[in-house]
Amino acid sequence: MDAIYLDHAATTPVHPAVIEAMTNALQTSFGNPSSIHSFGRESRAILDRCRRYVADKIGASEKEIYFTSGGTEADNLAIIGVALANKAKGKHIITTQIEHHAVLHAAEHLETLGFEVTYLPVNQYGQVEMRTLQESLRDDTILVSIMMVNNEVGTLQAIAELAAIIKDHQAYFHTDAVQAFGLEQINVAKLGLDLLSVSGHKINGPKGTGFLYAGKGVKFHALQHGGAQERLKRPGTESLPAIVGLTKAIELIVEDNYPHKASYENYRTVFLQVLAQEGITFQVNGAPNAYAPSILNISFPGTSVESLLMNLDLDGIAASSGSACTAGSLELSHVLIAMYGEQDPRTENAIRFSFGLANDAAQIKKAATKVSQIIKRLTKQSTIIEEVK
Template sequence: MELIYVDHAATSPLHPDVLNEMLPYFQTHFGNPSSIHQIGRQARQALDKARRTIASVLNVHEQTLIFTSGGTEADNMAILGYALEHKSKGNHIITSKVEHHAVLHACQELEKRGFDVTYLPVDETGRVKLNDVQEALRDDTILVTLMFGNNEVGTIQPIEEVGQLLQEHQAVFHTDAVQACGMVELNLSQLPVDMLSVSAHKINGPKGVGLLYMKEGIKVKPVLFGGEQERKRRAGTENVAAVVGFAKAMELSNRSIMERTERYQKFAQTLIDVWSKKEVDFYVNGHQHERLPHVLNVSFPYVNIESLLMNLDMASICASSGSACTAGSIEPSHVLVAMFENESERVQSAIRFSFGFGNTNEQIERVALDTAEIVKRLRQQEEYIS
């Protein structure tokens, strides 16, 4: 039975063209880009070329890009680095309750260090209200960090509106665009953000590499200490092969945004149409219009999600839950709790399907039909036990 992977929001397979681009930098051009001999210069040239490529895709200057080990480090560099560097200006941070843990845990660490953090609520679509951002702003607010698109439900935040709101305020604006990159156009010459985080492995690039865009003039305190790489902003020998792959993945994903958006929207509609036809009881979570096209989060009321995921896995379908499973128990997703605090059944019965490279119409139809069959069987078992 063919294995069907619909968990691309967790990680994505390496594109063959990306792998081919990377291979020479593991053996032939393996040099340290800080070395002055010809092997080192070859690595430096590749690094510089990759930086130019990504800068061109994002429409920014090369020197504004800092390569990191991934989205988590980029988020930490932006949040911890900026707050610690500018604490003399204030100690107030604004974020939301639905951020990735790379952001939430960084903010919690700042609270331990004496900073005051406001965690904004969201509505039932997972969106922050602009008025809440405005009301939360204080004279001592130095940083606002809101994710571009949510990794669990796909909801896109009003990034442009928040950025415009902050134009006359001292607070800088950071956005975690890890899930949005490659799915929506990121023209940073027009987007009103000061810092932005991206990770390669979400766009069919390699794991272990990401970047932080930092607008010219923004300064952060380094979170790593060592050499003077990345203009003294991020110590450590650059992962040349990964950066080269990252650049190729950015090129490929940016080139096909419109085509993939249309395809993924059709995939989501196929699932919804089949479940409706099969009279499956379900709710779609997240904003219906302001959403990332590759993420579909659905609640199947009164269905045990661990059982559903196990049955899907046995049917060779790889999806994921909106909840974190630990020691046999389910702790509800913080994103869904923020959205549906009083609807525990909807929170605890959510599953995420996320589409990507390699998925076909035939695969999605099988996912829809198998999911419908499994959900109905599990509901019948639940009713029998009750």
């Protein structure tokens, strides 16, 4: 049985060219970038080149890029680091109810330190409404954090419009762009961003790497204590091979002119068409006209998440019930609860299928056919059980 991987929102396979670039770095550039001898200078030159490249691709300066261990650390640096550095201006922070836990748990931690956090609600499509942000903004607000693409349902937020609301306010605007980065070009200036978080392993790069963009003048504290690396904001010897891998992953996307969005849109269409042709009852969760096509969240009435995931796995289909960070938990999706309410059955029967480089159209059609067979089997069993009762 050939397994089909439809969980790219959790992590992606590392691109062969990335592995090659990292292997070369491991073999030839082992010097510490902070060392002043030739070995260190060689590594420093590579590190600087990577930083310049990453910065250029988002319209930033190299001095505004801070390499991290991934999206979680970048989010924490942005949320906690900014809060601690700017508490004299106020202790109010705004985020949303549907953020990744890297943001939500960072905000909850700040609440234990005396900060006040407003968690913005979303509509049934998972979108933050402009008036909601406007009404929540206060004189003592120092940070607004709203994710660009939701990791569970794929809803795309109107980031430029939301950021414009606080353009003349003291608050910084941060976005978690982990699921958005690589689908299309991002320009931090055009979007009006002060801070942006990215993870390498979501774009066919290595795990354990990412970066934070923090605009010139953004004040934030380091969360660790050690050396002077990353301009005193992220101490510890830089993982040069990982950073090389991250940069190579970005290069591959840029050189191909961001080609994947159209492919994923096609996969999404094929998947839904097969379900419809098979007569499956389903509902797509998320915004119908503002979404990342790489993420497809579907509710199947008459089923449960546990039985769905178990049967999908037995049939060789890797999918998820939402965030990989809560994959071992039976808790309901906080995203779907925010969208529909805790009692809505869609919170208990939703599966996330996410597309990537490991897929092709034939795979998607095959997977959708298998999913249809599983749904028919499970709903038939459910009907029999009800009749027996």
